[in-house]
Amino acid sequence: MTAVGRNVSRKDGIGKATGRAKYADDLVFPGMLHGRTIRSTIPRGRIKSIKLDFDTTGFTIVDYHDIPGRNVVDLIEQDQPFLAERDIRHFAEPILLLAHESLERVNAARVEIEYEELEPLFDPEKSDGILKAIDINKGDVDAAMAKADIVVEGIYRTGHQEHVYIEPNGVVATPENGGVAVFGSMQCPFYVIKALKCMLGADAQIRVVQTETGGGFGGKEEYPSMIAGHAALLALKSKRPVKIIYDRLEDMVATTKRHPSIVRHRTGVMRDGRIVAMDVDVLLDGGAYVTLSPVVLSRGCIHAAGAYRCENTRIRGRAVATNTPPNGAFRGFGAPQTEFAIEVQMDRIAATLGVDEVALREMNALRPGDTTATGQVLREDTSALAVLDEAVRRTEFRRKRAEYRGTNRTIGLALFFHGAGFTGSGERHLNSRARLDLTETGVRIAVGSTEIGQGTRTMHAQIVSDALDIPYESIEVAQPDTSVVADSGPTVASRTCMVVGKILEECATAMRDALGGLTPREYFARHGAFSVERKYEPPDWIEWDDHTYRRDAYATYGWGCDVAELEVDPDTFEVKPIRLTAVQEFGRPIHPALARGQIEGGTAQGLGYALLERVVMRNGAMANGQLTNYTIPTTLDTPEIDVVMLENPYPGGPFGAKGLGELPMDGPAPAVVNALRNFGLDVREIPATPEHLSTCASL
């Protein structure tokens, strides 16, 4: 029986449910010290003096002088220091590291830092620190706008969002073979290697091992490089293992969040509903350092015109610096912000024209053969109309929309899409590799792609099982250890199943040919072990120009339509979600139950983004860095989620699969806000808390 398409038993085993699975904080090494990070308490300034106000006996203390290589976290740019030297650009910037055998003593240690404070900048609209600018141009926007019957304008805002993986960040570093080994909670062990090599020197012996990871959602894409660097410095200086585990407050105030956005739309439409011109301006608040802002902006801009055809489109994007902790990767990566804006704009266009929002979307939705804003010609795996029609039919949207008018119930929808894999030439530059090892008992998958709850181990084993035609049970998945596995690229961008899974499928096909009809056991008995390694080859038709932002931004896209049904208290503005419907097309599910889990979980995160999750910044610092006052959806806030998985196999993916992880994050916020608009509130901003709704005008 084939493994793909079935809910096979997960490779995780039972350990997560019995408590035996080992997360970073569960590791204990002999002689281990506990590390702590001393951080800035001001948003901008210069360090004048540092005073250690404690008995330093038994302490290991590290500052930037202890860095043998370069004091930068090597990512897209090399601007962010591991430890501040003099300049402070944001609150909670790391300055000094302490380690001691006693966690109590390390936590009690007092360090006094004197600063020369400088005027901070928090308003992204006033920032001239451009981290990245992008221009996408198609057709002649100005001429088309001038000829449009109506021009609809709007400004849409989204706030920060905190990942709230339930396991806070943490690593253990230990001296090993004259170098250092790092074990930790992370998405991208090879990013950590790259950053540590830059910090310690190219010749340094470094091994990075991903431990069981308690959620990531992008929040453990880049920041673990920082923590790993800190733990490594302490371990090398003390010559002892050092554990650094953030508590919830530190994790929330110091690590990355989703970029806040301000998106401006001007849309030219004809009276019959055709969109003829789109002029979009995207502003992202990047925080104090570049981190991943350029690529978040890139994905945000490419998705900013939504799932719609328009011959004249201009998208201008900027990510700017402010004196707040750097924002970074978060599921959706810029697209939830810009798709929120276009989807609310679409409902406002429909209202302006006096047509229904479904009809407006049907008329303008992208179809095979249409071109996107970057000029990409869409192929047969384009399902905007299919997901829209199914969502409208299944929810009886038009009937309910009419029926709920004048009641406390309301309904709204959003149509969206999400590019799978790295943007543009990203996959080509990554040059990911995957490897299969033939072993005595079967086959072992050796990739750096991490399991963070989404089912990496299971999906990969299913793909290999079917491509190699051997039992799923005989496939083992290696723990991501950079000394053992191939660098299959980061576990991000909805690429793990589609891109890495495809390379594994190719490895498996090659291994099947090499086995010549023998089973792995038979082959091993006669010839011994061997491995097959392959690297990623993009589809030959993909063309992308990094400078002009033209052509094939992604190999394929997932498509979704969400419908939100809400109950609104007209006096308190309390919003109770009654039912969410998520219709999504992502090629073909490899493991339907895991895929459904991605949609349900992503939809719930989107619901929190829409209604609950508000990061309050005061003087550049998150003022509500606790789960008491930064609230994510509980069981009582999360309604039934009706999931529909439409299939439209993508020929370039393993067994027809596309990427899925991020797609479900894009739809809930605009669907909820459009429902609130249909209730009669002019909402253009999230989170739509009761406090915010009480300030919104009536429609």
Add this chain to the structure above:
Amino acid sequence: MRFTLNGSEVDVDAHPMSRLLDVLRVDLGLTGTKEGCGEGECGACTVLIDGEPVCSCLVPFSQAEGTNVRSIEGLGDDHPLQRLFMDEVGAQCGICTPGMVLAALSVGESPSLSDVQTALAGNLCRCTGYSAIYRAVLKWRGVSPDGASSI
């Protein structure tokens, strides 16, 4: 200080104001109980004291004296509810799962969906959107997830 842990009498020499969470994880090396927030909001550190789910990060060790404490390790390795959490994908990353499983043990016979939601309201999960957790718990209690009344 003496208490019963997963059916056996234990005697631990720890400060009476230590968190029960740390006594379990550090003094006794039982790392199945997880820390998510340290302030009783997320429920990852849930254990049962005399059968009642509590956040072990909020319980001073002195309060555990003479009680019957059950941690995830006390469920053995093959409890049907644990199996269902994996099979139904009620566990994704797994960090909330031990606490979630223990909290779910208090769900009685023939529960409605809202009984399950109420029982788990103190346990946060960021991965699943809870739906798969409901399916696991309802199935464990012999209720068809589609047939569960939400009232």
